[in-house]
Amino acid sequence: MRAQVLTAAGCPLVAAERPAARPGPQQLLIAVRACAVCRTDLHVVDGELPDPKLPLVPGHEIIGIVVERGDLADRFAIGDRVGVPWLGWTCGVCEYCRSGRENLCDRARFTGYQIDGGYAELTVADQRYCFAIDPRYGDVDAAPLMCAGLIGYRTLRMAGDARLIGIYGFGAAAHIVAQVVRYQGRRFFGFTRPGDRPAQDFARSLGAEWAGGSDQPPPEPLDAALIFAPIGALVPAALAATKKGGTVVSGGIHMSDIPSFPYRILWEERVLRSVANLTRRDAEEFLALAPVAGIRTETVTYPLTHANDALADLRNGALQGAAVLIP
Ligand SMILES: [Zn+2]
Numbered sequence: 001m002r003a004q005v006l007t008a009a010g011c012p013l014v015a016a017e018r019p020a021a022r023p024g025p026q027q028l029l030i031a032v033r034a035c036a037v038c039r040t041d042l043h044v045v046d047g048e049l050p051d052p053k054l055p056l057v058p059g060h061e062i063i064g065i066v067v068e069r070g071d072l073a074d075r076f077a078i079g080d081r082v083g084v085p086w087l088g089w090t091c092g093v094c095e096y097c098r099s100g101r102e103n104l105c106d107r108a109r110f111t112g113y114q115i116d117g118g119y120a121e122l123t124v125a126d127q128r129y130c131f132a133i134d135p136r137y138g139d140v141d142a143a144p145l146m147c148a149g150l151i152g153y154r155t156l157r158m159a160g161d162a163r164l165i166g167i168y169g170f171g172a173a174a175h176i177v178a179q180v181v182r183y184q185g186r187r188f189f190g191f192t193r194p195g196d197r198p199a200q201d202f203a204r205s206l207g208a209e210w211a212g213g214s215d216q217p218p219p220e221p222l223d224a225a226l227i228f229a230p231i232g233a234l235v236p237a238a239l240a241a242t243k244k245g246g247t248v249v250s251g252g253i254h255m256s257d258i259p260s261f262p263y264r265i266l267w268e269e270r271v272l273r274s275v276a277n278l279t280r281r282d283a284e285e286f287l288a289l290a291p292v293a294g295i296r297t298e299t300v301t302y303p304l305t306h307a308n309d310a311l312a313d314l315r316n317g318a319l320q321g322a323a324v325l326i327p
Protein backbone atom coordinates (compact mmCIF):
# COMPACT_ATOMS: atom_id res chain seq x y z
CA MET A 1 0.00 0.00 0.00
CA ARG A 2 1.04 3.59 -0.58
CA ALA A 3 1.66 5.86 2.40
CA GLN A 4 3.16 9.22 3.28
CA VAL A 5 5.77 8.67 5.98
CA LEU A 6 7.60 10.86 8.49
CA THR A 7 11.12 9.51 8.91
CA ALA A 8 12.53 12.29 11.11
CA ALA A 9 10.97 15.34 12.78
CA GLY A 10 11.43 18.49 10.77
CA CYS A 11 11.69 16.65 7.44
CA PRO A 12 9.04 16.55 4.69
CA LEU A 13 6.97 13.39 4.44
CA VAL A 14 8.21 10.84 1.91
CA ALA A 15 6.12 8.58 -0.30
CA ALA A 16 6.57 4.91 0.58
CA GLU A 17 5.25 1.56 -0.54
CA ARG A 18 4.61 -0.65 2.50
CA PRO A 19 3.10 -4.04 3.20
CA ALA A 20 -0.40 -3.75 4.72
CA ALA A 21 -0.39 -4.32 8.50
CA ARG A 22 -2.31 -7.37 9.80
CA PRO A 23 -5.14 -6.58 12.24
CA GLY A 24 -4.59 -7.83 15.81
CA PRO A 25 -7.46 -9.52 17.72
CA GLN A 26 -9.30 -6.24 18.55
CA GLN A 27 -8.30 -4.45 15.37
CA LEU A 28 -9.82 -3.59 12.02
CA LEU A 29 -8.00 -3.25 8.72
CA ILE A 30 -9.51 -0.17 7.12
CA ALA A 31 -9.33 1.06 3.51
CA VAL A 32 -8.89 4.80 3.94
CA ARG A 33 -11.38 6.90 1.94
CA ALA A 34 -10.36 10.29 3.34
CA CYS A 35 -8.09 11.65 6.06
CA ALA A 36 -8.26 15.25 7.22
CA VAL A 37 -5.13 17.17 8.13
CA CYS A 38 -5.05 18.49 11.69
CA ARG A 39 -2.79 21.17 13.14
CA THR A 40 -1.51 18.46 15.49
CA ASP A 41 -0.06 16.69 12.42
CA LEU A 42 1.96 19.84 11.80
CA HIS A 43 3.21 19.86 15.39
CA VAL A 44 4.27 16.21 15.01
CA VAL A 45 5.97 16.75 11.64
CA ASP A 46 7.68 19.93 12.86
CA GLY A 47 9.04 18.20 15.99
CA GLU A 48 7.01 20.26 18.46
CA LEU A 49 5.57 17.13 20.12
CA PRO A 50 8.06 14.76 21.75
CA ASP A 51 8.90 11.21 20.77
CA PRO A 52 6.62 10.27 17.87
CA LYS A 53 6.85 6.69 16.62
CA LEU A 54 9.35 6.76 13.73
CA PRO A 55 8.94 6.07 10.94
CA LEU A 56 5.35 7.27 11.28
CA VAL A 57 2.30 7.49 9.06
CA PRO A 58 0.55 10.65 10.38
CA GLY A 59 -3.17 11.34 10.27
CA HIS A 60 -5.92 10.92 12.87
CA GLU A 61 -9.09 12.14 11.18
CA ILE A 62 -9.73 8.98 9.19
CA ILE A 63 -12.84 7.85 7.36
CA GLY A 64 -12.63 4.39 5.80
CA ILE A 65 -14.23 1.04 5.09
CA VAL A 66 -13.62 -2.11 7.14
CA VAL A 67 -11.94 -4.67 4.88
CA GLU A 68 -10.69 -7.20 7.44
CA ARG A 69 -11.33 -7.92 11.12
CA GLY A 70 -9.26 -9.39 13.92
CA ASP A 71 -10.46 -12.55 15.69
CA LEU A 72 -12.30 -10.62 18.45
CA ALA A 73 -13.37 -7.63 16.36
CA ASP A 74 -17.14 -7.91 15.95
CA ARG A 75 -18.37 -4.35 16.63
CA PHE A 76 -18.36 -3.61 12.89
CA ALA A 77 -18.94 -5.75 9.79
CA ILE A 78 -16.79 -6.00 6.69
CA GLY A 79 -17.90 -3.14 4.43
CA ASP A 80 -19.00 -0.84 7.30
CA ARG A 81 -17.81 2.73 7.22
CA VAL A 82 -15.96 3.88 10.34
CA GLY A 83 -14.20 6.97 11.64
CA VAL A 84 -10.89 6.76 13.50
CA PRO A 85 -9.92 9.61 15.87
CA TRP A 86 -6.79 10.72 17.73
CA LEU A 87 -7.49 8.56 20.81
CA GLY A 88 -6.24 5.17 19.66
CA TRP A 89 -5.90 3.11 22.83
CA THR A 90 -6.21 3.49 26.62
CA CYS A 91 -5.24 1.18 29.47
CA GLY A 92 -8.65 0.98 31.16
CA VAL A 93 -7.13 0.58 34.64
CA CYS A 94 -5.32 3.81 35.59
CA GLU A 95 -7.01 6.38 37.86
CA TYR A 96 -7.98 8.50 34.84
CA CYS A 97 -9.51 5.63 32.88
CA ARG A 98 -11.46 4.55 35.94
CA SER A 99 -12.86 8.04 36.53
CA GLY A 100 -14.28 8.83 33.08
CA ARG A 101 -11.15 10.72 32.02
CA GLU A 102 -9.59 8.31 29.56
CA ASN A 103 -8.40 11.34 27.57
CA LEU A 104 -5.78 11.71 30.32
CA CYS A 105 -4.84 8.00 30.51
CA ASP A 106 -1.27 7.53 31.74
CA ARG A 107 -0.57 5.02 28.96
CA ALA A 108 -2.80 6.38 26.17
CA ARG A 109 -1.67 5.89 22.60
CA PHE A 110 -2.66 8.23 19.83
CA THR A 111 -3.38 7.67 16.16
CA GLY A 112 -0.85 9.26 13.82
CA TYR A 113 1.56 9.78 16.73
CA GLN A 114 2.30 6.50 18.51
CA ILE A 115 0.16 4.44 16.10
CA ASP A 116 0.39 4.65 12.30
CA GLY A 117 -2.48 6.76 10.99
CA GLY A 118 -4.41 7.65 7.89
CA TYR A 119 -2.00 9.25 5.42
CA ALA A 120 -2.13 5.92 3.60
CA GLU A 121 -4.32 3.63 1.53
CA LEU A 122 -4.82 1.23 4.45
CA THR A 123 -4.67 1.59 8.21
CA VAL A 124 -5.23 -0.59 11.25
CA ALA A 125 -7.26 0.63 14.26
CA ASP A 126 -8.59 -0.82 17.52
CA GLN A 127 -12.33 -1.35 17.01
CA ARG A 128 -13.09 -0.03 20.52
CA TYR A 129 -11.92 3.43 19.42
CA CYS A 130 -13.69 3.48 16.04
CA PHE A 131 -17.06 5.09 15.38
CA ALA A 132 -19.91 4.67 12.92
CA ILE A 133 -20.37 7.68 10.64
CA ASP A 134 -23.82 9.03 9.82
CA PRO A 135 -24.78 8.28 6.20
CA ARG A 136 -25.74 11.93 5.68
CA TYR A 137 -22.03 12.73 5.48
CA GLY A 138 -19.77 11.99 2.54
CA ASP A 139 -16.31 10.64 3.28
CA VAL A 140 -14.54 13.96 2.73
CA ASP A 141 -17.15 15.96 4.64
CA ALA A 142 -16.98 13.60 7.62
CA ALA A 143 -13.19 13.54 7.98
CA PRO A 144 -12.79 16.90 9.78
CA LEU A 145 -15.45 15.87 12.30
CA MET A 146 -13.01 13.29 13.70
CA CYS A 147 -10.72 15.80 15.44
CA ALA A 148 -11.56 19.40 14.58
CA GLY A 149 -15.12 18.41 15.46
CA LEU A 150 -14.52 16.15 18.45
CA ILE A 151 -11.88 18.16 20.26
CA GLY A 152 -13.59 21.39 19.25
CA TYR A 153 -16.74 20.05 20.87
CA ARG A 154 -14.89 19.10 24.06
CA THR A 155 -13.36 22.58 24.15
CA LEU A 156 -16.81 24.13 23.87
CA ARG A 157 -18.14 21.81 26.58
CA MET A 158 -15.47 23.14 28.97
CA ALA A 159 -16.91 26.64 28.49
CA GLY A 160 -20.08 25.52 30.31
CA ASP A 161 -23.26 27.40 29.55
CA ALA A 162 -21.59 30.67 28.48
CA ARG A 163 -23.96 32.71 26.29
CA LEU A 164 -21.49 34.88 24.39
CA ILE A 165 -18.38 33.07 23.24
CA GLY A 166 -15.22 34.43 21.64
CA ILE A 167 -13.55 32.04 19.19
CA TYR A 168 -9.85 32.76 18.61
CA GLY A 169 -8.31 31.26 15.46
CA PHE A 170 -10.83 30.62 12.75
CA GLY A 171 -9.67 27.33 11.20
CA ALA A 172 -11.05 23.82 11.01
CA ALA A 173 -12.11 23.43 14.65
CA ALA A 174 -13.60 26.92 14.90
CA HIS A 175 -15.74 26.55 11.78
CA ILE A 176 -17.37 23.43 13.24
CA VAL A 177 -17.71 24.75 16.81
CA ALA A 178 -19.27 27.98 15.53
CA GLN A 179 -22.11 25.96 14.01
CA VAL A 180 -22.67 24.06 17.26
CA VAL A 181 -22.77 27.36 19.15
CA ARG A 182 -25.42 28.77 16.79
CA TYR A 183 -27.42 25.51 16.89
CA GLN A 184 -27.48 25.78 20.68
CA GLY A 185 -28.89 29.31 20.42
CA ARG A 186 -25.73 30.98 21.71
CA ARG A 187 -23.84 33.96 20.28
CA PHE A 188 -20.24 34.22 19.19
CA PHE A 189 -17.56 36.65 18.06
CA GLY A 190 -14.75 35.51 15.72
CA PHE A 191 -11.13 36.60 16.29
CA THR A 192 -8.62 36.11 13.47
CA ARG A 193 -5.09 37.17 12.59
CA PRO A 194 -5.12 40.99 12.49
CA GLY A 195 -6.19 42.10 9.02
CA ASP A 196 -7.31 38.65 7.82
CA ARG A 197 -10.48 39.86 6.11
CA PRO A 198 -11.31 36.54 4.35
CA ALA A 199 -11.23 34.70 7.70
CA GLN A 200 -13.37 37.42 9.29
CA ASP A 201 -15.89 37.14 6.44
CA PHE A 202 -15.83 33.35 6.92
CA ALA A 203 -16.61 33.79 10.64
CA ARG A 204 -19.50 36.15 9.84
CA SER A 205 -20.84 33.70 7.23
CA LEU A 206 -21.07 31.12 10.02
CA GLY A 207 -23.03 33.46 12.26
CA ALA A 208 -20.46 35.58 14.08
CA GLU A 209 -22.14 38.76 15.31
CA TRP A 210 -18.78 40.47 15.13
CA ALA A 211 -15.44 39.44 13.63
CA GLY A 212 -12.12 41.20 13.93
CA GLY A 213 -8.44 40.89 14.67
CA SER A 214 -7.25 39.18 17.86
CA ASP A 215 -5.62 42.51 18.78
CA GLN A 216 -9.01 44.25 18.86
CA PRO A 217 -11.26 44.42 21.93
CA PRO A 218 -14.68 42.88 21.24
CA PRO A 219 -17.72 45.21 21.23
CA GLU A 220 -18.89 43.60 24.48
CA PRO A 221 -17.12 41.41 27.04
CA LEU A 222 -17.20 37.64 26.54
CA ASP A 223 -18.71 35.02 28.84
CA ALA A 224 -16.08 32.55 27.63
CA ALA A 225 -13.29 32.33 25.08
CA LEU A 226 -12.07 29.32 23.08
CA ILE A 227 -8.54 29.46 21.68
CA PHE A 228 -7.77 27.28 18.65
CA ALA A 229 -4.68 29.09 17.32
CA PRO A 230 -1.31 27.91 18.75
CA ILE A 231 -0.26 31.38 19.83
CA GLY A 232 0.44 31.95 23.53
CA ALA A 233 -0.16 35.71 23.29
CA LEU A 234 -3.83 34.96 22.69
CA VAL A 235 -4.18 33.78 26.31
CA PRO A 236 -3.81 37.23 27.93
CA ALA A 237 -5.76 38.78 25.02
CA ALA A 238 -8.66 36.39 25.65
CA LEU A 239 -8.52 36.85 29.43
CA ALA A 240 -8.68 40.62 28.97
CA ALA A 241 -11.75 40.24 26.74
CA THR A 242 -13.59 37.92 29.17
CA LYS A 243 -16.01 38.91 31.92
CA LYS A 244 -15.62 38.32 35.65
CA GLY A 245 -16.14 34.62 36.37
CA GLY A 246 -15.65 33.71 32.70
CA THR A 247 -13.61 30.84 31.31
CA VAL A 248 -10.82 30.79 28.73
CA VAL A 249 -10.27 27.34 27.20
CA SER A 250 -7.25 26.47 25.09
CA GLY A 251 -8.11 23.65 22.69
CA GLY A 252 -4.70 22.96 21.15
CA ILE A 253 -2.05 20.39 21.99
CA HIS A 254 0.82 22.83 21.56
CA MET A 255 1.15 26.57 21.90
CA SER A 256 3.98 29.08 21.83
CA ASP A 257 4.97 30.39 25.28
CA ILE A 258 2.38 32.50 27.05
CA PRO A 259 3.77 35.98 27.79
CA SER A 260 3.55 37.16 31.39
CA PHE A 261 0.47 39.21 32.17
CA PRO A 262 -0.92 41.25 35.06
CA TYR A 263 -2.79 39.22 37.66
CA ARG A 264 -5.77 41.57 37.43
CA ILE A 265 -6.85 40.06 34.07
CA LEU A 266 -7.11 36.62 35.71
CA TRP A 267 -8.51 37.89 39.00
CA GLU A 268 -12.25 38.08 39.66
CA GLU A 269 -12.56 34.33 39.29
CA ARG A 270 -11.73 34.02 35.65
CA VAL A 271 -10.73 30.44 34.84
CA LEU A 272 -7.97 29.48 32.44
CA ARG A 273 -7.80 25.84 31.37
CA SER A 274 -6.68 23.55 28.56
CA VAL A 275 -8.31 20.61 26.85
CA ALA A 276 -6.34 17.45 26.14
CA ASN A 277 -7.40 14.76 23.65
CA LEU A 278 -10.91 13.31 23.72
CA THR A 279 -12.92 10.58 25.38
CA ARG A 280 -15.07 8.10 23.52
CA ARG A 281 -18.06 9.77 25.16
CA ASP A 282 -17.09 13.07 23.48
CA ALA A 283 -17.02 11.26 20.14
CA GLU A 284 -20.36 9.53 20.62
CA GLU A 285 -22.07 12.75 21.73
CA PHE A 286 -20.63 14.89 18.98
CA LEU A 287 -21.11 12.39 16.14
CA ALA A 288 -24.78 12.05 17.16
CA LEU A 289 -25.23 15.83 17.42
CA ALA A 290 -23.49 16.82 14.17
CA PRO A 291 -26.07 15.51 11.65
CA VAL A 292 -29.01 16.64 13.79
CA ALA A 293 -27.53 20.13 14.11
CA GLY A 294 -26.83 20.20 10.38
CA ILE A 295 -23.10 20.73 10.91
CA ARG A 296 -21.38 21.20 7.54
CA THR A 297 -17.67 21.13 6.96
CA GLU A 298 -15.74 23.25 4.51
CA THR A 299 -12.94 21.21 2.95
CA VAL A 300 -10.11 21.51 0.47
CA THR A 301 -9.05 18.15 -0.98
CA TYR A 302 -5.54 17.04 -1.91
CA PRO A 303 -4.35 13.74 -3.37
CA LEU A 304 -2.50 11.67 -0.74
CA THR A 305 0.72 12.20 -2.69
CA HIS A 306 0.39 15.96 -2.03
CA ALA A 307 0.31 15.64 1.76
CA ASN A 308 3.27 18.00 2.11
CA ASP A 309 1.37 20.68 0.16
CA ALA A 310 -1.61 20.33 2.48
CA LEU A 311 0.66 20.68 5.53
CA ALA A 312 2.36 23.73 4.00
CA ASP A 313 -0.97 25.41 3.26
CA LEU A 314 -2.11 24.79 6.84
CA ARG A 315 1.18 26.13 8.21
CA ASN A 316 0.84 29.27 6.05
CA GLY A 317 -2.75 29.94 7.05
CA ALA A 318 -3.79 29.54 3.41
CA LEU A 319 -6.80 27.30 4.14
CA GLN A 320 -10.41 28.11 4.80
CA GLY A 321 -11.88 25.13 6.61
CA ALA A 322 -10.03 21.80 6.61
CA ALA A 323 -7.56 20.07 4.27
CA VAL A 324 -8.50 16.47 3.44
CA LEU A 325 -6.23 13.89 1.79
CA ILE A 326 -7.68 11.35 -0.62
CA PRO A 327 -5.68 8.18 -1.30
ZN1 LIG B 1 -5.54 4.54 31.56
Ligand SMILES: [Zn+2]
Pocket residue numbers: 038039040041060086147148
Ligand atom coordinates in the same frame (compact mmCIF):
# COMPACT_ATOMS: atom_id res chain seq x y z
ZN1 LIG C 1 -6.27 16.58 15.63
